[in-house]
Amino acid sequence: MKQGSQSTKTPCCLKTPSMVSMEHRLQETTLSNLSKISSAERVTVNPQQPINNNNKFHTLNNQKIQRRFPRKLAVDIQFTDIYYRTRVWSLQQLKPSKKEILHGVSGEFRSGELTAIMGPSGAGKSTLLNILAGYKMRGAEGSVKVNGRNIIKGHHNEFFRLSCYIMQEDALRPALTVKEAMTFVAHLRLGYSTSHRQKQKQIFDLLDMLGLAEHANTRTVALSGGQKKRLSIALELISNPSVLLLDEPTTGLDSSSCSQCVSLLKLLAQQGRTVVCTIHQPSALLFEMFDHLYAVAEGYCIYQGGVQGLLPFLADMGLTCPSYHNPADYLIEVASGEYDADLAVLAAEAAKSVSERRKTPRTITAGTEEVVKTISGTNVDDQKPHAQYASLASSEDSSIDEIPESSPVSASLLAQFLLLYYRNIIVLCRNYKHFMIRIGAHLGIGLIFGFLYRGVGSKADSVFANYVYLYGTILFLVYTGKMAVTLSFPLEMGTLRREHFNRWYSLLPSFLAIILIEIPIQPHYGPWGRFSLQQQ
Numbered sequence: 001m002k003q004g005s006q007s008t009k010t011p012c013c014l015k016t017p018s019m020v021s022m023e024h025r026l027q028e029t030t031l032s033n034l035s036k037i038s039s040a041e042r043v044t045v046n047p048q049q050p051i052n053n054n055n056k057f058h059t060l061n062n063q064k065i066q067r068r069f070p071r072k073l074a075v076d077i078q079f080t081d082i083y084y085r086t087r088v089w090s091l092q093q094l095k096p097s098k099k100e101i102l103h104g105v106s107g108e109f110r111s112g113e114l115t116a117i118m119g120p121s122g123a124g125k126s127t128l129l130n131i132l133a134g135y136k137m138r139g140a141e142g143s144v145k146v147n148g149r150n151i152i153k154g155h156h157n158e159f160f161r162l163s164c165y166i167m168q169e170d171a172l173r174p175a176l177t178v179k180e181a182m183t184f185v186a187h188l189r190l191g192y193s194t195s196h197r198q199k200q201k202q203i204f205d206l207l208d209m210l211g212l213a214e215h216a217n218t219r220t221v222a223l224s225g226g227q228k229k230r231l232s233i234a235l236e237l238i239s240n241p242s243v244l245l246l247d248e249p250t251t252g253l254d255s256s257s258c259s260q261c262v263s264l265l266k267l268l269a270q271q272g273r274t275v276v277c278t279i280h281q282p283s284a285l286l287f288e289m290f291d292h293l294y295a296v297a298e299g300y301c302i303y304q305g306g307v308q309g310l311l312p313f314l315a316d317m318g319l320t321c322p323s324y325h326n327p328a329d330y331l332i333e334v335a336s337g338e339y340d341a342d343l344a345v346l347a348a349e350a351a352k353s354v355s356e357r358r359k360t361p362r363t364i365t366a367g368t369e370e371v372v373k374t375i376s377g378t379n380v381d382d383q384k385p386h387a388q389y390a391s392l393a394s395s396e397d398s399s400i401d402e403i404p405e406s407s408p409v410s411a412s413l414l415a416q417f418l419l420l421y422y423r424n425i426i427v428l429c430r431n432y433k434h435f436m437i438r439i440g441a442h443l444g445i446g447l448i449f450g451f452l453y454r455g456v457g458s459k460a461d462s463v464f465a466n467y468v469y470l471y472g473t474i475l476f477l478v479y480t481g482k483m484a485v486t487l488s489f490p491l492e493m494g495t496l497r498r499e500h501f502n503r504w505y506s507l508l509p510s511f512l513a514i515i516l517i518e519i520p521i522q523p524h525y526g527p528w529g530r531f532s533l534q535q536q
């Protein structure tokens with residue numbers, strides 16, 4: 001293994017004064033120097049203080065949010081020997097071959113911690129997150145224990161009730177305003193267990209917390225990338241999940257939006273949630289905000305532990321980060337093989353730290369002191385950590401072995417259908433141009449057919465013209481109806497999958513709402529269809 005310090009350094013004699021001063025400035029942002037920065041200068045999230053990050057999070061008041069969104073239960077995720085294999089078609093062999101994407105990774109993500117899964121592109125970060133979220137189970141092997149229960153072998157539903165998975169692409173309805181989107185989700189997820197007034201308060205508090213209150217009446221299509229990401233998080237926070245899994249929440253955001261997004265995730269973690277996200281090359285300051293780092297390279301875990309422990313760990317392996325380098329960048333470079341590091345050795349060392357981590361008691365981060373009441377360590381033999389937490393909502397203690405049975409009662413199937421149907425009507429009406437084009441197409445074709453076959457119905461000698469007219473009309477009506485559904489389903493599919501996966505609604509009401517919204521426009525089975533039949 002080579003020493004990891006062979007960077008492209010400019011020889012000192014060739015440096016201009018401006019280069020030297022730039023190097024000095026860069027040095028100030030490295031993690032090694034971060035420790036020298038006074039605590040006042042650091043990016044911290046004080047749970048007792050409102051956060052005002054670039055004046056965008058107006059009242060990020062932890063206490064207020066904790067009151068409105070009390071954390072119900074600490075959820076720890078332990079995963080052991082996770083393999084993911086898939087079949088890929090080889091054009092040369094003309095048969096599928098097995099490809100192993102994850103090679104038996106293990107780890108533990110704890111409540112109250114903000115965890116970053118980092119690694120180069122194609123390392124297997126999203127695959128791991130998909131498995132932990134339960135989104136991709138086919139081809140996955142191993143054990144994922146949530147508070148001691150294996151979710152690969154069942155208990156999915158219990159975990160799904162506690163968790164949400166926010167994928168990389170935002171699945172927002174462009175025609176709805178921020179407030180409408182939030183209100184629909186509140187009705188769907190909180191059902192009748194929460195009064196309308198409470199829901200409105202909850203929505204306002206969430207929007208306020210995420211700096212979206214002033215955009216409440218803006219359509220989601222007009223939001224910036226960062227605002228869309230925050231709205232995606234807000235939509236999931238309505239049901240107050242204990243676990244948040246996010247796939248690349250900062251991708252496509254500028255540095256200020258990235259910092260806001262990570263600050264928000266940090267705050268949510270400090271409230272006692274388990275927050276895990278994949279992230280690409282964060283800045284040194286952002287990197288320091290994470291409590292736990294899980295580094296993946298070529299399907300192996302090459303480091304897991306605190307972010308502060310990364311550089312000492314790499315240094316022990318003979319990989320010394322240059323002093324002016326962002327540790328996050330250095331990690332990616334090591335994982336990409338730039339320093340000829342032996343990934344197998346790193347993976348073996350990282351695997352040792354899993355069992356050590358499982359033995360070590362939880363570090364209580366600022367803000368979780370109120371949440372965590374007592375901790376009694378971990379029983380490594382049966383991998384069931386035994387800890388007790390105080391619920392913020394009630395004084396009743398709940399063991400970490402338990403997964404609560406009660407959760408907000410979501411809307412009934414009928415209510416889901418009515419809400420989704422109403423949502424589709426709003427989307428249809430707002431998509432005015434599209435709606436008018438469809439009406440115009442039917443009117444236009446009707447006029448052309450009417451002109452071409454005017455009076456043929458009363459002429460006994462024009463049987464063929466009658467036949468062509470009927471055949472053409474039926475073909476047009478059937479195909480325009482089919483095309484509408486054929487085109488709208490694939491467009492709808494991504495959003496539908498995500499909303500359904502996060503338990504917003506069942507498939508049946510959603511399917512009926514999509515199909516039935518077509519009725520007024522499709523004349524062959526709508527009121528205009530009856531009218532046209534009567535005419536004949």
Ligand SMILES: Nc1ncnc2c1ncn2[C@@H]1O[C@H](COP(=O)(O)OP(=O)(O)OP(=O)(O)O)[C@@H](O)[C@H]1O
Pocket residue numbers: 086087088099101119120121122123124125126127128
């Ligand atoms: N179903 C699949 N079939 C074949 N290959 C797959 C499948 N799913 C993932 N892969 C491959 O596995 C590897 C890891 O993919 P994954 O999406 O987890 O990477 P990633 O670390 O999240 O990358 P990025 O940061 O670019 O999103 C990639 O090489 C990808 O092509």
